[in-house]
Amino acid sequence: MNISKKWRAAAAGALALALVGGGASAANAAIPSGPGFPVNPQPNGSPGAFFIFDENAQLAEQEGRVFDRTQYIFGAMDPVDYLAEVKPTDYTAAGTYDHAYVFIAKPSEMNGGTGSWRAYNDSGFNPATGNLLTPALTLGDLALANNGGIDSVFTEGGEWNVGFAFTTNNGVTPVASVYRTVTIDAATDTYTYQPLVLETGPVEPAADLVVESELVAPETATLTTTPDSTVVGIDAGAANANKTLDVAAFQGGARVELGTVVFDAAGVGSVDVAGKVTAGSAAKLFAYEKVARPAPSTIVDETLSAWGSFTLTETQAKSFTSNLTTTVTASNIFKIVAPANPNVDLGPVRRNQTTAPVKLGQFSVIDDRDVLSGWDVNVSASDFTGQEATNAGHVIPAVQLGYAGLAAGGIQDGVTVNPLAKVAGEGVFGSLVSGAPNSSTTEAGANFDADLTFKAPIDAKKGVYNSTVTLTLVSK
Structure with a gap:
């Protein structure tokens, strides 16, 4: 909530009429009092005091809070109700004053009114009651001045009184005032309000609890x-x-x-x-x-x-705990076991035709290492070379060999056969089977096989050809 300076525009003459028209009451008769309200008088001599609120209508009494001369703050007579008005009749009888001001002065400058205050201005008021409603305390707005005005205040620094005064003789004679002490820091052009001394009441007994x-x-x-x-x-x-x-x-x-x-x-x-x-x-x-x-x-x-x-009773145990310990070991074996028969006859084939698949023979992979980093079984082959008088010296490229990986019995999770077969006469050699990281074949190993095929070139010379196929186990 932003409190506007809505009463600042009221004329001084209207204020005088409203104040004079108020009902008579004894001086100091109704200054707010009781636990939580300022004692009367305050250490600085003021009859009671007001509370300060910031531009958001929040109580600004935090000890040590720093303000600058342009910051909008205002006064109220209640620490909760920021609309609690300052009532001149709480400090002086109706008819004994004709004007109200907000001022700043040294303690020695208090009694001379507008003729001695360092800076001042007309105080805001409620035209209906003559009371001061959310009266502004923005020091930079105190435009009327003596002896250097508000600039001299911040140049000198030290302790000053800031408050509201009710006067006669066009402001020259203060009849009563209520004020707070501020400490101005000349080096930073800022100021703080000195804490209020509040009334205390009887201490309320602590809660009566069952013991x-x-x-x-x-x-x-x-x-x-x-x-x-x-x-x-x-x-x-x-x-x-x-x-x-x-x-x-x-x-x-x-x-x-x-x-x-x-x-x-x-x-x-x-x-x-x-x-x-x-x-x-x-x-x-x-x-x-x-x-x-x-x-x-x-x-x-x-x-x-x-x-x-x-007393709660338990007749049956609901649970028990036992401490368990075990140790996982590994053989640290990493190897490939070759087929029982190292020789494979792919059989006869016509030129530009492909042999029927022939099994390579079962081989095994064992990965039971301490660190399971994964693996591949890669395939390679040498060129086919002629072995008879009819084809001596003739070479058929290794690419004419084809293969397809096979699982031979159950294999463990993480171990896979490459689903892409190499077609005889096409493609390149690659991986036949693989093991993923963090997967093991255990010491028993995993069993595989492969279907091998061969496509004779259209210009191949008649005769027997020999080649070798190599399976290599590599770690990832």
């Missing part, structure tokens, strides 16, 4: 429990019929709140104490009513309604 020493025989409630159950039945008697009461317990000297219980027409209810009351140890349960003290107090007292004692 364990009040729970003395005879018990006034009958409590029932069932072995291995945490629900406590409460018969609080007819006096507590149809009541909703708070319930708590004492166990081992400690108090624990159990919640709220709605009692039926016979004064019977129940509460679950799971996690709050320990089995095997005596406890005292009590129901109580909360009784709020009259406003403005915020303290709530407790009145004991009924109490009884109980």
Whole structure:
């Protein structure tokens, strides 16, 4: 909320009429007082004092809060109600003054009114009552001046009085005033308000709470429990019929709140104490009513309604724990086991035709390393060379060999056969099977095979050809 300077435009003449027209009252008769209000007088001599609020209508009394001369603040006579008006008739009888000002002055400059104050201005007021409503205290707006005005105030620094004065003789003679002391820091062009001294009242007694020493025989409630159950039945008697009461317990000297219980027409209810009351140890349960003290107090007292004692029992163990230890080991084997027969006959084939698939023979991969980084089995082959008089020296490129990987029995998770076969006479050699990182074949290994094929070139010379195929196990 932004408080506008809505009363600043009122004319001084209108103010004089409103003030003179006010009802007569004895001086100092109604200065706000009581616990939380400024003592009268304040240490600086002011009859009581006002509270300061900032441009957001928030109380600005924080000790040490720093203001500059342009910051808008205003005064009010209540620490909560920022619209609480400053009433001139609280300080002087009606008719004994004709003008109101906001001013700043040294303590020695107070009595000379406008002729001695360092800087001042007309004070805002409520035309309907003649009281000062949200009167502005912005020091930079005190345009009327003597002896250098507001600039000299901030040049000199030190302690000054800031407040509201009610005067006669065109402002020359102050009749009464209410003011605060500020400390100006000349080096930073800022100032702070000195703290108020507030009245104190009688200390309100602390809340009257139910204590364990009040729970003395005879018990006034009958409590029932069932072995291995945490629900406590409460018969609080007819006096507590149809009541909703708070319930708590004492166990081992400690108090624990159990919640709220709605009692039926016979004064019977129940509460679950799971996690709050320990089995095997005596406890005292009590129901109580909360009784709020009259406003403005915020303290709530407790009145004991009924109490009884109980002990939770457990007859069956609900669980047990055992500590387990194990150690995972690895053989640290990483190898490929070749097929039993190292020789494979791909069989006869016509020129520009492809042989039927022939099994390479089962081989195994074992990856049981300490660190499972993954692996591949890569395929390579040498060129086919002629072995007879009819084709001696003739070479058929290795690319004419084709293959397709096969699983031979179950394989573990993370181990895969390359689904892309190499077609005889096309493509390039690559991976046949793979193991993903963090997967193991275990020491038993994983078994694979491969279908091999060969496509004879259209210009191949007749005769027997030999080649070698190599499977290489590599770590990723």
